[in-house]
Amino acid sequence: MQAYNFSDKIANLKPSAIREIFKSLTDPTIISFAAGNPSPESFPVPDLERLSADIFKNESTSALQYGLTEGYTPLRCDIEKRQKEVFSIGKDFDETIVVSGGQQGIELACKVFCNEGDTVVCEDPSFIGALNSFRSCGAKTVGVELLDDGLDTEALERTFKETHPKLLYVIPTFQNPTGITTSLEKRKKIYALAKKYSVIILEDNPYGELRFGGEEIPTIKSMDTDGIVIYCSSFSKILSAGMRVGFVVAPKEITTKMVVAKQAEDVHTNIFFQMLCHKFLTECDLEAHLQGIRDLYRRKARLMLDALDANMPKEVSFTRPDGGLFVWCTLPKSMGIDCEAFAKKALQKKVAVVPGSTFNCDTSAPSLSFRLNFSTPSDEQIVEGVRRLGEVFREL
Amino acid sequence: MQAYNFSDKIANLKPSAIREIFKSLTDPTIISFAAGNPSPESFPVPDLERLSADIFKNESTSALQYGLTEGYTPLRCDIEKRQKEVFSIGKDFDETIVVSGGQQGIELACKVFCNEGDTVVCEDPSFIGALNSFRSCGAKTVGVELLDDGLDTEALERTFKETHPKLLYVIPTFQNPTGITTSLEKRKKIYALAKKYSVIILEDNPYGELRFGGEEIPTIKSMDTDGIVIYCSSFSKILSAGMRVGFVVAPKEITTKMVVAKQAEDVHTNIFFQMLCHKFLTECDLEAHLQGIRDLYRRKARLMLDALDANMPKEVSFTRPDGGLFVWCTLPKSMGIDCEAFAKKALQKKVAVVPGSTFNCDTSAPSLSFRLNFSTPSDEQIVEGVRRLGEVFREL
Numbered sequence: 080m081q082a083y084n085f086s087d088k089i090a091n092l093k094p095s096a097i098r099e100i101f102k103s104l105t106d107p108t109i110i111s112f113a114a115g116n117p118s119p120e121s122f123p124v125p126d127l128e129r130l131s132a133d134i135f136k137n138e139s140t141s142a143l144q145y146g147l148t149e150g151y152t153p154l155r156c157d158i159e160k161r162q163k164e165v166f167s168i169g170k171d172f173d174e175t176i177v178v179s180g181g182q183q184g185i186e187l188a189c190k191v192f193c194n195e196g197d198t199v200v201c202e203d204p205s206f207i208g209a210l211n212s213f214r215s216c217g218a219k220t221v222g223v224e225l226l227d228d229g230l231d232t233e234a235l236e237r238t239f240k241e242t243h244p245k246l247l248y249v250i251p252t253f254q255n256p257t258g259i260t261t262s263l264e265k266r267k268k269i270y271a272l273a274k275k276y277s278v279i280i281l282e283d284n285p286y287g288e289l290r291f292g293g294e295e296i297p298t299i300k301s302m303d304t305d306g307i308v309i310y311c312s313s314f315s316k317i318l319s320a321g322m323r324v325g326f327v328v329a330p331k332e333i334t335t336k337m338v339v340a341k342q343a344e345d346v347h348t349n350i351f352f353q354m355l356c357h358k359f360l361t362e363c364d365l366e367a368h369l370q371g372i373r374d375l376y377r378r379k380a381r382l383m384l385d386a387l388d389a390n391m392p393k394e395v396s397f398t399r400p401d402g403g404l405f406v407w408c409t410l411p412k413s414m415g416i417d418c419e420a421f422a423k424k425a426l427q428k429k430v431a432v433v434p435g436s437t438f439n440c441d442t443s444a445p446s447l448s449f450r451l452n453f454s455t456p457s458d459e460q461i462v463e464g465v466r467r468l469g470e471v472f473r474e475l
Numbered sequence: 476m477q478a479y480n481f482s483d484k485i486a487n488l489k490p491s492a493i494r495e496i497f498k499s500l501t502d503p504t505i506i507s508f509a510a511g512n513p514s515p516e517s518f519p520v521p522d523l524e525r526l527s528a529d530i531f532k533n534e535s536t537s538a539l540q541y542g543l544t545e546g547y548t549p550l551r552c553d554i555e556k557r558q559k560e561v562f563s564i565g566k567d568f569d570e571t572i573v574v575s576g577g578q579q580g581i582e583l584a585c586k587v588f589c590n591e592g593d594t595v596v597c598e599d600p601s602f603i604g605a606l607n608s609f610r611s612c613g614a615k616t617v618g619v620e621l622l623d624d625g626l627d628t629e630a631l632e633r634t635f636k637e638t639h640p641k642l643l644y645v646i647p648t649f650q651n652p653t654g655i656t657t658s659l660e661k662r663k664k665i666y667a668l669a670k671k672y673s674v675i676i677l678e679d680n681p682y683g684e685l686r687f688g689g690e691e692i693p694t695i696k697s698m699d700t701d702g703i704v705i706y707c708s709s710f711s712k713i714l715s716a717g718m719r720v721g722f723v724v725a726p727k728e729i730t731t732k733m734v735v736a737k738q739a740e741d742v743h744t745n746i747f748f749q750m751l752c753h754k755f756l757t758e759c760d761l762e763a764h765l766q767g768i769r770d771l772y773r774r775k776a777r778l779m780l781d782a783l784d785a786n787m788p789k790e791v792s793f794t795r796p797d798g799g800l801f802v803w804c805t806l807p808k809s810m811g812i813d814c815e816a817f818a819k820k821a822l823q824k825k826v827a828v829v830p831g832s833t834f835n836c837d838t839s840a841p842s843l844s845f846r847l848n849f850s851t852p853s854d855e856q857i858v859e860g861v862r863r864l865g866e867v868f869r870e871l
Contacts, residue, residue, distance in 0.1 A: 083675075084641070085732055089587045094544075094735050119536040127539070128531035135524035140515040143523070143715035148490075179575060179719075179741040186740050190611070191485045195591050208739065215586070215739040245480070279479075319539035321746035323575075336481055339490050343604065343611040344582050345575040349745040350717035 088195065088217035093442075106429075110464035112451040113431040115255065115404060117316045118379075121372045121454075123363065127319070130358040134351060142351040148342045149334075150177025150326070151353035157360040158326050166287065167301035168310055174331040176338060179348045181285050181325040183341070184311035186212040188281045188327075189246065191336040193218040198244040200278070202230055204438030204446070206255045209248055209283065218245075222440030225254065227398075229261030232268045239276040247278050251299055253286040253403025256438045256450040260401060263296050270302050279333075280308045286403035288317050288369055291377035293401035306330040314356055316404070317369060322352040373402075376454060380406070382461050383453040390469030397451075407435075409448040416475060418446045424475070428467040484591060484613035489838075502825075506860035508847040509827040511651065511800060513712045514775075517768045517850075519759065523715070526754040530747060538747040544738045545730075546573025546722070547749035553756040554722050562683065563697035564706060570727040572734060575744045577681050577721040579737070580707035582608040584677045584723075585642065587732040589614040594640040596674070598626055600834030600842070602651045605644055605679065614641075618836030621650065623794075625657030628664045635672040643674050647695060649682040649799025652834045652846040656797060659692050666698050675729075676704045682799035684713050684765055687773035689797035702726040710752055712800070713765060718748040769798075772850060776802070778857050779849040786865030793847075803831075805844040812871060814842045820871075824863040 134142050149155065159175045162168040169175070178184045185208070189199060195217030201210060203222025213220050223238050224231045229251065238244070249269065251261035261269070273280045282299045300310040313325030327334060341347070359365070383406055387397055394411035410421060418434035425432050435446030453461060530538050545551065555571045558564040565571070574580045581604070585595060591613030597606060599618025609616050619634050620627045625647065634640070645665065647657035657665070669676045678695045696706040709721030723730060737743070755761070779802055783793055790807035806817060814830040821828050831842030849857060 083588075083726075083728055085587055086590050086593075088590070089732050089736055092732075092735050092739075094738060116541050119540060122535065122539040124531065124535045124539070128528070128535070131527055131531065132524070135520065135527065139518065139520045139524070141717075143518040143520070143717045144515060145512050145711075145716045182739070183741045191481055192479075194482050194484070195613070197482075208742065211735075212739040215736050217591070315541075319747075320541045321537075321539045321743075323741055323743070323745050330479075332479055336485050336488075339488050339607075340485055340611050342490060343488075343578070343608040344740065345579045345719055346604065347717075347719070349719050349748060351715075352745060352747070 088215055092211060092214050109426075109429045109431055110456060110460045110467070111431040112453075112456060112464055113433050114452050114455045116452075116455050117320055117404070118375060118454045120375055121317065122319050123359065123368055126359060126363045127355060130355055130362065133358065134354050138354065142354050144350070146347050146350040146353070148338050148347045150348060151350060151357060154353045154357040154360075157357055161360070162328055166298045168298060168328055170303065170306070172306050172330045173328050174334040175326055175328050176334045177348050177353055178325045178327055178341065179345055180315060180323040181283060181311045181313035182208055182212065183344070184325055184327040185209045185248070185281065185283060186216065187337040187340050187344075188309045188311070189213050189216040189218055190340050191333065192245045192279060198242045199246045199248055200235070200238055200242065200244045201248045201440050202250065202254065203440045204256055204435060204448070205248065205440065206250060206283065207438055210440060213248070220440045225257060225259060227259060229259070229265035230269060232265060232272065235269065236272055239272060239278060244278055246281050247273055248281045248283065249299070250283045252284055252296070253289065253400055255286075255403070256405055256433070256435070257407040258398040258400030258403055258405045259407075260293070260296065266297065266299050267302065270299055273307055274305055282308055282310045284310065284312045285316055287312060289373060289376060289404070290402040291373040291380065300328065309333060317372065318356060318359060322349065324348055324352050324356055376402070376404070379453040379458070379461065382458055383451065383465060386462055386465035390465050392472055395472065404452055404454045406451045406453060407448055408451060412447065414475060418449045421471065422449055424471050425468060428471060430464045430467045432468070484611060488607060488610050505822075505825045505827055506852060506856045506863070507827040508849075508852060508860055509829050510848050510851045512848075512851045513716055513800070514768075514771060514850045516771060517713065518715050519755065519764055522755060522759045523751060526751055526758065529754065530750050534750065538750050540746070542743050542746040542749070544734050544743045546744060547746060547753060550749045550753040553753055557756070558724055562694045564694060564724055566699065566702070568702050568726045569724050570730040571722055571724050572730050573744050573749055574721045574723055574737065575741055576711060576719040577679060577707045577709035578604055578608065579740070580721055580723040581605045581644070581677065581679060582612065583733040583736050583740075584705045584707070585609050585612040585614055586736050587729065588641045588675060594638045595642045595644055596631070596634055596638065596640045597644045597836050598646065598650065599836045600652055600831060600844070601644065601836065602646060602679065603834055606836060609644070616836045621653060621655060623655060625655070625661035626665060628661060628668065631665065632668055635668060635674060640674055642677050643669055644677045644679065645695070646679045648680055648692065649685065649796055651682075651799070652801055652829070652831070653803040654794040654796030654799055654801045655803075656689070656692065662693065662695050663698065666695055669703055670701055678704055678706050680706065680708045681712055683708060685769060685772060685800070686798040687769040687776065696724065705729060713768065714752060714755060718745065720744055720748050720752055772798070772800070775849040775854070775857065778854055779847065779861060782858055782861035786861050788868055791868065800848055800850045802847045802849060803844055804847060808843065810871060814845045817867065818845055820867050821864060824867060826860045826863045828864070
């Protein structure tokens with residue numbers, strides 16, 4: 080057999096630990112807090128079923144034929160309108176394009192800006208899918224510590240000075256993995272620093288529609304008077320994750336390049352589901368649907384936080400998110416156990432959590448934290464799973 | 476406004492001329508031979524409609540939720556089985572994965588093997604989408620002349636010696652843009668040369684199921700005893716192009732890397748349509764469906780070739796394909812007009828063709844050829860459009 084000479088960027092890239100965990104969760108007796116999936120209850124199945132039948136009846140040819148790389152025009156208009164209304168996003172110089180999930184928006188942003196060896200600055204910890212996108216483009220990921228109210232902006236400025244990065248990647252709202260929301264003040268500071276050091280901000284907002292507590296905070300993109308913010312989001316958490324429909328709002332000069340790169344990647348995103356999204360957004364009650372998801376996640380998050388309060392020793396800290404899918408737990412140093420050992424012990428009790436080291440920009444750095452997902456487990460699983468995590472602590 | 480500092484690989488990449496032509500074809504009075512689309516008659520709409528309703532009824536949660544990057548397992552098994560039966564493809568070391576259209580398979584192959592500056596050798600002319608994929612990964616495309624029976628293998632060996640390429644990209648069956656099919660002898664020679672010079676072959680076979688004449692010729696992948704062939708194909712030309720479902724068969728060591736790169740690109744391919752493909756392949760009569768498409772294209776190709784025989788001067792040569800979607804016409808040097816000028820004159824008569832220069836590996840090289848598509852225009856449009864092309868010649 081041939082010995083393969085893979086590209087430098089791919090040779091050392093590991094599959095995402097989360098998706099590997101997801102693959103191994105075939106044992107139905109395991110309570111999984113490891114997923115990043117939306118609740119299946121968040122998929123509006125009867126509406127999608129009815130609208131699909133309509134498409135087959137009335138527009139099957141265009142739904143099944145090649146389409147435009149930029150996306151299905153009516154859907155692009157819907158997105159533009161909603162992003163403007165809800166998140167104050169979209170200046171005259173901006174354009175909205177459809178991508179195959181927010182993930183593709185992230186990867187394309189890196190591809191159009193980064194040569195091999197260029198730097199992308201990230202919150203540390205950050206979304207493993209994005210980190211791997213940057214690595215798969217041959218970019219270096221450099222982390223800046225994420226504090227309770229967002230990035231450590233002094234460290235951010237130092238890093239900008241030292242590394243001359245092309246991109247800064249942030250998830251300011253209900254961050255993955257931590258659930259942290261960046262304060263308004265910090266968002267302004269981040270924007271000012273990016274402008275000062277000529278860094279493009281890649282703002283990822285997959286959970287923005289899932290706020291179940293606290294006050295709305297303006298997106299960084301809404302402050303973008305200079306054309307330096309690429310904004311990515313998707314329908315994965317509100318209509319269907321499996322359909323892979325996301326979008327990007329960015330200056331037209333940038334989206335034009337992203338479209339050329341996308342054309343070379345998958346020609347365009349599944350047209351049928353783009354039409355389905357358009358029909359849902361225009362013919363169904365999106366607000367009522369979102370309210371249902373928010374109510375569901377508020378209840379589940381509360382259940383998990385109450386269980387953590389009841390079962391965890393005082394020394395263990397955890398975030399109290401106002402939205403999204405995740406709670407982030409941190410062990411005290413004094414316990415003398417890192418997250419991977421903890422996750423292993425939890426799995427012996429048939430509870431799956433994701434060790435925090437997975438999300439580190441520096442893959443060799445240890446972590447005292449782990450991520451818990453509350454959107455997919457049942458109420459009973461949340462209560463029982465957290466009880467077992469408490470047992471793990473008491474046994475240590 | 477910010478001045479953007481794009482990556483080298485993307486800065487000079489132009490959008491595909493074809494997709495730009497496709498965008499401009501909003502004038503319904505233009506007869507288009509410019510598309511690369513399958514006929515809408517090739518989409519089995521009633522079957523897909525019925526099977527979609529079944530999925531919503533019985534499997535909606537898994538159809539709408541995140542899935543595995545490698546693809547929906549039952550579909551991967553269907554593909555593996557059919558490729559083995561029909562094309563003798565798949566050794567013990569091979570693995571089948573699902574990708575978002577054949578295009579993604581091509582791009583991922585380049586990404587996992589090529590560093591920026593590495594060389595991909597291509598048939599000249601070749602599929603513009605693939606050429607742009609290689610360019611978007613920062614690879615150099617080097618062309619080797621495509622003769623009537625496949626690559627000029629002497630030139631191929633010289634090019635292998637001179638450029639030490641990572642990949643050789645070929646479409647041996649009903650090539651895009653020429654319609655040429657590589658002979659069995661040449662396929663064997665190409666395999667032997669790739670083995671001798673340690674080059675990985677990327678065999679693209681999007682039209683393999685569309686043979687309407689001549690004898691089946693073994694794929695290069697069927698000769699792959701050494702694990703040096705990556706095989707890409709898709710359902711775009713036989714079920715739906717807009718759904719973006721394709722596949723790759725390659726040594727598992729390679730697909731493992733492609734899966735990691737795909738995860739960072741779009742997580743996975745639309746699950747609903749993967750399930751739909753699986754249901755179609757297992758519950759419907761694929762052979763009867765394919766026979767219908769082949770009969771349709773045989774008739775349309777014949778109609779176009781007859782019209783070309785009747786309307787073109789003897790000096791104009793054209794290919795007579797045994798399958799696929801395209802006829803390739805070449806003007807005599809003596810006419811003193813290149814393909815772009817010809818295409819411009821044709822458009823004045825409201826007929827769109829794609830100038831051959833679009834498909835050149837060296838984008839600045841001129842061409843005397845143009846590509847005609849026979850799958851999308853109606854019978855009347857084929858007859859009338861070719862008549863007008865004849866007029867263009869007579870007027871020159």
